[in-house]
Structures are given as C-alpha cells and as structure tokens.
Amino acid sequence: MEKVDVLIIGAGVLGCFAARNLSRYKLDIAVLEQREDVCTGISKANTGIIYQGYDQHPGSLKASLCVRASAGFQTLCEELDVAYRKCGLLMTSFGPRGDRALAGKKKQGEANRVEGLRILNAGEVYALEPFLRGGISHALYAENTFTVNPWELGIAAFENARANGAAFCFREKAVNIERDRGAFLVRTEARTFRASRVLCCAGMQADRLWETVGRPRIRIRPLAADYLVFDTQAGKWLSHILSVEPEEKGDGITLVPTVDGNILAGPTRRTVRGEPDASTDADGLRELKKKTSELLPGLPMDLIIRSFASARPNPYALEEDGSLSNGSILDFEILEEDGFYALVGIKTPGLTCANELGAYMTDRIIRSFETAPEANRAYDPIRKAIPRVSRLLEEDIGRLEELPPPYREIICRCRNVSRGEVVEAIRRGAVTIDGVKRRTGAGMGRCQGGVCMEKILHILAEEKAMDPRQVTKDGGDSLVLAPSCGSR
Numbered sequence: 001m002e003k004v005d006v007l008i009i010g011a012g013v014l015g016c017f018a019a020r021n022l023s024r025y026k027l028d029i030a031v032l033e034q035r036e037d038v039c040t041g042i043s044k045a046n047t048g049i050i051y052q053g054y055d056q057h058p059g060s061l062k063a064s065l066c067v068r069a070s071a072g073f074q075t076l077c078e079e080l081d082v083a084y085r086k087c088g089l090l091m092t093s094f095g096p097r098g099d100r101a102l103a104g105k106k107k108q109g110e111a112n113r114v115e116g117l118r119i120l121n122a123g124e125v126y127a128l129e130p131f132l133r134g135g136i137s138h139a140l141y142a143e144n145t146f147t148v149n150p151w152e153l154g155i156a157a158f159e160n161a162r163a164n165g166a167a168f169c170f171r172e173k174a175v176n177i178e179r180d181r182g183a184f185l186v187r188t189e190a191r192t193f194r195a196s197r198v199l200c201c202a203g204m205q206a207d208r209l210w211e212t213v214g215r216p217r218i219r220i221r222p223l224a225a226d227y228l229v230f231d232t233q234a235g236k237w238l239s240h241i242l243s244v245e246p247e248e249k250g251d252g253i254t255l256v257p258t259v260d261g262n263i264l265a266g267p268t269r270r271t272v273r274g275e276p277d278a279s280t281d282a283d284g285l286r287e288l289k290k291k292t293s294e295l296l297p298g299l300p301m302d303l304i305i306r307s308f309a310s311a312r313p314n315p316y317a318l319e320e321d322g323s324l325s326n327g328s329i330l331d332f333e334i335l336e337e338d339g340f341y342a343l344v345g346i347k348t349p350g351l352t353c354a355n356e357l358g359a360y361m362t363d364r365i366i367r368s369f370e371t372a373p374e375a376n377r378a379y380d381p382i383r384k385a386i387p388r389v390s391r392l393l394e395e396d397i398g399r400l401e402e403l404p405p406p407y408r409e410i411i412c413r414c415r416n417v418s419r420g421e422v423v424e425a426i427r428r429g430a431v432t433i434d435g436v437k438r439r440t441g442a443g444m445g446r447c448q449g450g451v452c453m454e455k456i457l458h459i460l461a462e463e464k465a466m467d468p469r470q471v472t473k474d475g476g477d478s479l480v481l482a483p484s485c486g487s488r
C-alpha cells in the first residue's frame with residue numbers, strides 16, 4: 001500500500017493545476033490518471049478563451065476566480081512559458097434585444113470589477129473587424145480577453161507540478177474508494193493508495209466517484225459540442241474573438257483566432273445518448289458552416305482543415321425525490337466530506353480558472369490539516385517550454401543556430417516542427433502521436449499529419465523501444481499500423 005497526503009484523481013487541466021498549487025507545500029502528492037497522458041478529456045477539446053468575468057453572476061465563486069485569473073494570466077504564462085494571444089473579445093448585437101443583453105453584461109462585468117469593458121458602435125466595430133457582415137448594431141468589447149492552447153497550458157502545469165515533486169501515475173484508474181480510519185483507500189487495478197485527503201478532478205466521472213463516499217447531490221448530464229478549424233490562411237479574416245448575441249432565442253456562435261493563427265468556430269450544443277465520444281455530428285457541422293459564413297461572408301469554406309467534438313459536463317442538483325433540478329447548476333460546485341473533495345461539472349470558464357481553482361482548493365485542503373504543512377522551500381514556479389522552431393523562425397532565427405542539430409531537421413512541414421521538438425516531447429511524457437501533436441503542434445497544419453504522422457510514429461517507436469505496430473494515435477485501440485504490417 002502507498003501512503004500519500006493528497007491523492008488527486010484525474011490529470012485534466014484542473015488536476016494538473018491542483019497538483020502544481022499543492023506542490024508549494026511539503027506534501028506527498030500523487031495524481032491518478034486512467035489514460036496514458038494528461039489533458040485527454042474535456043481539457044483537450046474546448047474553445048481556449050481566457051475570459052475576463054463579465055458573464056458570471058456577481059458574488060459567485062466563478063466570478064471572483066475568473067476576474068482574478070484573467071488579471072494574473074499573463075504572469076502565469078510567463079512563469080510556465082506558455083504562448084497566449086491578447087486578441088480581445090467582441091460580443092456583437094444586431095438589434096434591440098442584443099443591445100439590451102450587451103448593456104446587461106457590461107453592468108454585470110462592472111459589478112464583478114472587470115476593467116476596461118466598452119460598448120462600441122457599428123463604425124468602431126467595423127474598424128476593428130472589416131470583414132464582418134453588415135447590420136451590426138453594437139458590440140461589447142472586452143479588450144483583455146486572451147486565447148491560449150488548452151493543451152499547452154495543462155501540459156505546462158503538469159511538467160511544473162512534476163518538477164516540484166508531485167507523482168503522476170498514468171494508466172491507473174481509480175476503481176474503488178472506501179473510508180479507512182480518517183483516511184481513504186483508493187484502489188486501482190494495480191495497487192492501493194491510502195490518502196488522508198482526496199481531491200477528485202475526474203471530469204465526466206466526478207459525480208460517480210463522489211458517490212462512492214458521499215451522499216448523491218449532483219449528477220452530470222453530458223451534452224456534446226462540435227467545432228470547425230480553419231487553416232492559418234484564414235487568420236487574416238479575423239483578429240478578435242467574435243461572439244453573437246442573437247436577436248431571437250437560440251445559440252449564437254463564437255469565432256476564435258487561435259494562438260497558432262487558425263480560426264476556430266464553435267461550439268454547438270447537442271444532446272447525446274450516454275457519454276459523448278469523439279464523433280462529430282453532420283447537422284452540427286452544417287450549422288457551424290452556415291453561421292460562420294453569415295458572420296464572415298468572405299471566408300472561404302475550403303480553408304476548413306478539421307472538425308472535432310467535445311463533451312460538456314452539465315451538472316444538475318439531485319432533489320430529495322431523486323429528480324434533477326430544472327436548470328443546470330451555474331456556479332462552480334465543490335463537494336466536501338471528511339477530507340474528500342470533488343469538483344463536479346466544472347464547465348466554462350474552467351480553463352480560465354484552472355490555476356485559481358487549484359490555489360483555492362489548495363488553501364481549503366491545507367487549512368483542513370490539524371498541523372499546517374510546511375512550505376516547500378524548493379518550489380519553483382518556472383517551467384521552460386520546448387523550443388519551437390516555427391516561433392524562432394519568425395522571432396529569433398539566431399537562437400536556432402544555438403540548438404542541437406535535430407532542431408534543424410524538419411519533420412512536420414506544415415508547422416515547421418523539428419525532430420528535436422518531437423524527441424523532447426516524447427522525453428517529457430508524450431506516448432502517442434496526438435501526445436506529440438499536443439506538445440509540438442506537429443500534424444496540426446493543412447495536411448493534418450498526412451506527411452509527418454509516419455515519421456513521428458517511427459520516432460516514438462525508437463525512443464520508447466517499442467514495436468511501431470503498437471504506437472497509437474490517441475491511446476486505447478487507436479492503432480495506426482495494421483497488425484499484419486511488417487515492422488521496419
């Protein structure tokens with residue numbers, strides 16, 4: 001049996017940031033993750049916006065964490081060497097209903113102490129976004145809104161938490177939890193952990209894991225979402241995040257200029273039977289294309305290079321009679337009983353608030369110990385990213401010469417990703433082709449891995465000393481080569 005002070009279940013962005021914040025203290029921390037890598041759940045497919053907090057109800061935990069997170073985001077990215085784009089957000093309206101909604105959001109934002117919110121008139125909006133369709137009435141401008149690559153952020157938190165002493169255990173699913181004399185026994189298929197505190201960050205599974213020790217209080221009813229990705233050539237059509245406050249009831253659309261220069265369109269909102277998988281929905285993708293071309297009429301639809309789906313963990317309160325509340329829970333919900341904490345159904349702005357939620361939970365957990373744990377004097381908040389050849393080519397070509405020769409051998413031609421980056425990604429924890437993609441950007445360009453996937457597969461097999469036929473695209477049974485293929 002392994003004894004730890006704090007056991008975190010789930011290595012999504014929330015689990016990784018919780019581990020990072022807890023590692024400021026002298027504690028034995030372990031993180032269990034059922035998959036082979038970090039950020040493969042909800043954290044891998046979202047809109048990547050760092051919100052300022054105008055959309056949250058004043059007085060809510062979401063509002064206070066979001067405003068703080070937004071104010072500290074640039075510092076966080078500097079500590080973790082994560083790229084971000086300060087593009088600002090324009091929430092547009094097309095008539096009186098939308099105008100009223102914008103005014104309400106501005107007022108709400110000001111109540112939350114969000115700084116710099118402005119209502120722009122149509123002329124000001126078109127000056128910022130000349131390719132927008134006609135007929136705009138106004139826009140709420142949240143100038144300090146950022147976009148970030150969610151994987152880059154989560155992986156950075158993981159690497160920093162690990163460097164500060166947190167142990168990450170992959171392919172270890174928590175299958176059973178029971179109380180044991182003031183502590184918890186958490187079993188995986190391979191071993192048992194005894195933890196005095198457990199923090200459950202299990203995303204879609206968080207409600208079920210909570211119910212192994214606590215009274216049922218919340219159930220997650222998942223919804224799915226679809227996205228479209230436009231090639232970097234589409235980048236010139238948009239420089240701010242755009243969202244629409246529709247005149248008639250219904251969902252608008254959000255268009256996002258990403259850190260890498262693509263445009264992301266989405267998400268849709270659709271019901272699913274059971275738990276959502278990675279499948280996209282044809283109607284959802286049609287709806288996204290239609291709404292995108294309505295908003296940016298000149299944008300060529302043949303610049304779409306990818307679509308993907310995502311899962312929304314919608315939380316509902318469980319009533320006494322076993323029914324679910326009418327509306328989903330709006331605030332972040334944290335359940336706690338005798339040292340077992342669960343973050344259940346953390347939706348938007350969970351990515352924005354990941355570090356602040358980690359700090360908030362750390363504070364609660366630290367205060368729950370009878371004797372406060374000592375500070376970890378060796379804690380270092382700084383983490384260095386893998387050098388990105390594509391960024392050096394644009395910003396600092398001289399530095400490229402200082403890097404070892406594998407950084408001058410290009411593997412992914414669409415994104416200028418080198419062998420050096422791929423190998424370093426594997427050494428830092430990538431075990432699948434998508435794991436390499438999430439750390440380096442290889443395979444995210446126009447050809448979507450058509451050219452580089454095979455090369456990456458063989459580098460992975462070589463570095464991990466494994467049969468290339470065992471390399472997967474994204475874990476599980478996503479093998480790339482047929483078992484009958486000859487190995488090289």
Ligand SMILES: Cc1cc2nc3c(=O)[nH]c(=O)nc-3n(C[C@H](O)[C@H](O)[C@H](O)COP(=O)(O)OP(=O)(O)OC[C@H]3O[C@@H](n4cnc5c(N)ncnc54)[C@H](O)[C@@H]3O)c2cc1C
Nearest residue numbers: 010012014034041042043046047049174203349350351352
């Ligand atoms: C469509 C969509 C768009 C969004 N857009 C934004 C946005 O623009 N800005 C923003 O701020 N937020 C956004 N969010 C919210 C944000 O993405 C989430 O709040 C955040 O990613 C949740 O992370 P997580 O760590 O809770 O979940 P996950 O990433 O799902 O992590 C949970 C982990 O737990 C593991 N796990 C589960 N069960 C077990 C077990 N029994 N044992 C071991 N491991 C287990 C899973 O494998 C998984 O890796 C969006 C969310 C969605 C769905």
